Amino acid sequence: MTIPPHTFLLYHIGCRLSVVSHFVIHLIIIFLSFSHSLPSHSPMNVDLRHIHKTFGKVHANDDISLDIPAGTIQGILGENGAGKSTLMKVLSGFIYADAGEIRLDGRATTIHSPADAIRQGIGMLHQDPLDFPPMKILDNFLLGRAGGLFPDRKTARRDFLALAAQFDFSLDPEAYVDRLTVGERQQLEILRLLWLGARALILDEPTTGISLPQKEKLFATLKKLAAQGMTILFVSHKLEDVEALCGRVSVLRQGKLVEMMTPPFDAGRLVESMFGKQVTLAARTPARPGLVTLRAQNLSLEDSRLQIHQANLDVRAGEVIGLAGMEGSGQTLFLRACAGLLHPVAGKTLVGGRDLTGQAHHAFKKQGVAYLPASRMEEGLIPGLTLTDHFVLAEKMRGVFINREAALGLARQRISAFNIKGTPASTVESLSGGNQQRALLALLQTPLNLILLEHPTRGLDIESTLYIWAKLKERCAQGSAILFISADLDEILQYSDRVLVFFAGRVSPPLDAAQTSVTQLGQLIGGKGWETLAGEAAHA
């Protein structure tokens, strides 16, 4: 099925607005009550002139000029590898431009480092939030704050709680950062930058890790900040986000600035600018579920924050099950338990009829269970090793010595089969996010009974997303079952056969994706409508 992209996008936006209207109203009330204490800063105009940056042969930024008036929410669109992140890194002092000029409030300036950038009022929120895992949240919050050896923790704590309340972020300042989800880490980073006095805020793909309500909160906040004069650069590859938020949009493609638009946005033209071609959406194929590959039986799970009581699920060969819920609602616990990475406190896990309860992940792996984590560079891939190394690692050992020729052949074949932009000798950290995800998929062995994925398309552009799902569907056709977590409700409904909703440790009975709307799903992940659900489950 081929549909024009703008129709596709409008459909998204329409659904979302209706779902979250009550959140918006809620937020307005919150903001009215807190607006007096919002940090107020003098507005700043950011002007980039003729920025050039090359990495080896790649011209990542090719003569980019962009003048952003204070108080604007400037969208930067582009597919992965278009040069968005590079441009933002130049602006935030992470890297130097080869040529070009940065003018802040009309004055030419040099930004020497990220610390220097924040001194000059530019704060950057990264795609992978940089933080210091073993620290407490409050200590992380205090980082980078000038003010002597002994920071005033009491004041900082008060400011932190006030700021967090404004955004309705429920972060405990005494909790440890390594316990946070990606979404919560981003929230923390936003608070920190605001507190450090950012006058211009750069957000690099900020909506990828966070739940829908969190996203709505964020958007309202950004609009409020912009109204007060904050300059905001919003980097994304998601058209709907940009359309919902931005006052201006610039599109990058292959290092060049190719389009500049103000509302109303012509979605079709934006997509064409981004990709230089039209995008095709994969057809939905109804599943023909086979035998039970995974049985979760009265599974009780817990970690330091959350408990799940007696979850039950049968996963059948060839079906796709989406796990929906806000960050930290229990879906990750469940997925990890299915992989043998988390041992249940009660209940059983059976793979292909075999009871693997309490066994290590490798026992699950032996039974054809694969697990693809969300944090690709932290858990999925090994920085410093090449693609070839990864393929060799994932294969079975043959003897003692590695056959280099065979390994190279394998790498070449997988790279072309999965359309990875890289060479066998490329280190994984040199790949873009989309290509890293493709590499992860390319590492999956054949055959597999069950593939468990956390956020399989987070941070990826539409083209990569479609490609990855096409590959996953191929697996389903070969008999693998798929369980995946996503914050994108459309993705869940688009690709799942059945959906499990998680809310604060509660698990819904499996819902038929075809019979479920985004609205319904949105309410469930927000904790509404569970009473009727129990009845439905009983009925089913």
Next chain:
Amino acid sequence: MRHLMKFISLLALLGILLAACAPAATEAPAATEAPVATVASAAATEVPAATAAVPAEKFIFGMLLVGPYNDHGWSQAHYDAGLYVQDKLPGSEMIYVDKVNPADRPGSTPAQLAEDLVSKGAKVIIFNSDDMKDSAIEFTQNHPEITVIHASGDSAWADGKDFKNLPNMGNIMGRMEFGKMMAGCAAALQTQTGQIGYLGPLINDETRRLASSVYLGAKYCWTNYLGKNAADLKFKVTWIGFWFNIPGVTSDPTQVANDFFNSGYDVVISGIDTTEAVTEAKRFAADGKQVYAIPYDYIGACEEGAEICLGVPYFNWGPAYLATMTAAQDGTWQAAWSWNSPDWTDINNPDTSAVGFQKGAALSADASANLDKFITELAGGLTLWKGPLTLQDGSAYLADGEVATDLQIWYLPQLLEGMDGASQ
């Protein structure tokens, strides 16, 4: 995790660097000795100053020091003696290698370093530590043309257990027993509580002997000069397990000194190579407590805390080395084992006395006078290694009136009766 690793690696590197730079506290003055009644080329002979006709050729002698040449202890005492010889013997020149121990000089043995000194023209080699015994013997056997002195060794002692009968090897050692007796005497005269602590290294024949010497001196002065009852003198030895503190391996000498001072012992005498006793006494004195310490080995050891230092028994190797070099230059040197006494006319004469006692500023006038009396008595032939003496377990050591032979002193099997502390 990456940050943590970086941090830890930096720490580790720093640690390694510090470890590499720290002065190697390896020094082991293990005095192996036993006096042969007559010693041919014994030290304290007069310096033949008349033969000052400057030889045309330089006379080079080499020294291997186990610790740093400036350690304020055992090795520096030797190094200073070498300078003394250079000064007194015209045409002589010292070359040396310090920190000769496997931790500081990985991959090199004392024998190999001695060969290096020989290749630089040394005619006499001094090995200054018991540590170097095997290497010294190996070197001596391989280099019959070189005169070798193994300080504190006993392989040249015909009566000793380790006699090797090498014509080109001699041993030199001072009779520190006298110095230790003086230390014990000074402590007994000064103590207010009647409790003396001895900070001992590891337990062997030598350390038992020296600790017992301290006790003999203390008991003598306590009973004879102060007229007190020997039973009222408490004397406790605490062995830390080694010549210096090895964290986690030995007892911490700082802690041991601390315990002494806290439990009523007001004088701590050090038998180890480092100066924790002085440092701790200084700290307690600063808090207003009246406590004292007596260090060991080196004449300048009181400088660290003069106000609480009762004195220091020290070695003076200069005269013996001068005699050795002079004889070696003349070709009259003969292998011998020398156990050199203080010069009783003046124990602190740098030109004649092998062992001395430098009084400290904290020694009271009365105590000082009595100590002088004690030294005079020793000079007059008083011997404290004389029966009746009983060992710690009650068995007889010396019968009434019996004077211990050097062998008996040397191989003292236990601490003496009246001393508190382990013998084995």
Next chain:
Amino acid sequence: MRNSRWTNLIFQLIAVILALGFTTLVMLIAKAPPLDAFKNIIIGSIGSWTKISDVLISWTPLLLATTGLLITFTAGLWNIGIEGQMMIGAVFSTWVLRLLQESTLPPALILGLAILGGMLGGALWALLTGVLKTFGGVNEIFGGLGLNFVATSINLWLIFGPWKRPGVASMSGTIPFPETLWLPTLPGSRLSLWALGLALISIVLVYFLLRGTYFGLRLKAVGKNAKAAYLLGVPTWQYSLAAFALCGIFAGLAGAMQVLVVYHRLIPSISSGYGYLGLMVAMLVNYQALWAAPVAFFFAALNIGSIQLPVVLKLDSTLSGVLQGTLVLFVLLMQGARQKLGIRN
């Protein structure tokens, strides 16, 4: 690739020049003649065949320690405990010799068993650190340091207790073994080709192990990202333990060489600090086996050559330590600088 290799080399060269410059500065401040000092170090280390053989003697255990450390570093482990592993290797080696020296077995067999014993001792001691880390949650740095202390006390206890010399226990160690139980050396020299050969074989083995085998690649994966390696199917803690055991084998071999070639007895500081020095060498070569041999030789040469400083120039010989330390620091600094300047590999 070629480009990055050249920049790499240039940065390393700058580091060496800076380290030399810093050391020179230290000497100038100490009013010592730097040129004379460097000249003496060179002459004192490679000026004659005897000197070169002295350097080679020192090189052997240092290279063995570094070889072992390359394995643990590859697995992402900081095996500070290598000193203790060398010591226990030496203890085991001594133990075998003591047990068998009265026997009628041929000396060659006894020596072989003593070498194997040393390797076993080192491996067991290293495994202890690994077990503490894997099952006790004790970081290997702290566990290793602790076990170093324990090894030192075991060593001292043996020397001053059960294995003491007849008569007086002594810092100079246990009584030397008869010459039949010394590893054969070149005539008129202390250099043993056996020891040298074992060290060279070891480094070559480890080079190929880390470069061309599944084991090496999986170890690398564990070292760089244990979580990802686990998900890719590598049994991570087993590989960590294996890395410890292998490193311990080489450390124990180094300890055995100290007993069989250098000291011919057990002495208190039998490890001679080669473990810590090996850590520096491994860091300096950025954990690459190819460079370990020449850099270890350089460090050994500095150790031996610097002995000339007090003898000839009356200088403190810790100067070589200053040079070694600053060299490592500057190389690490340069690596940091290179990353900062954004020069990509």
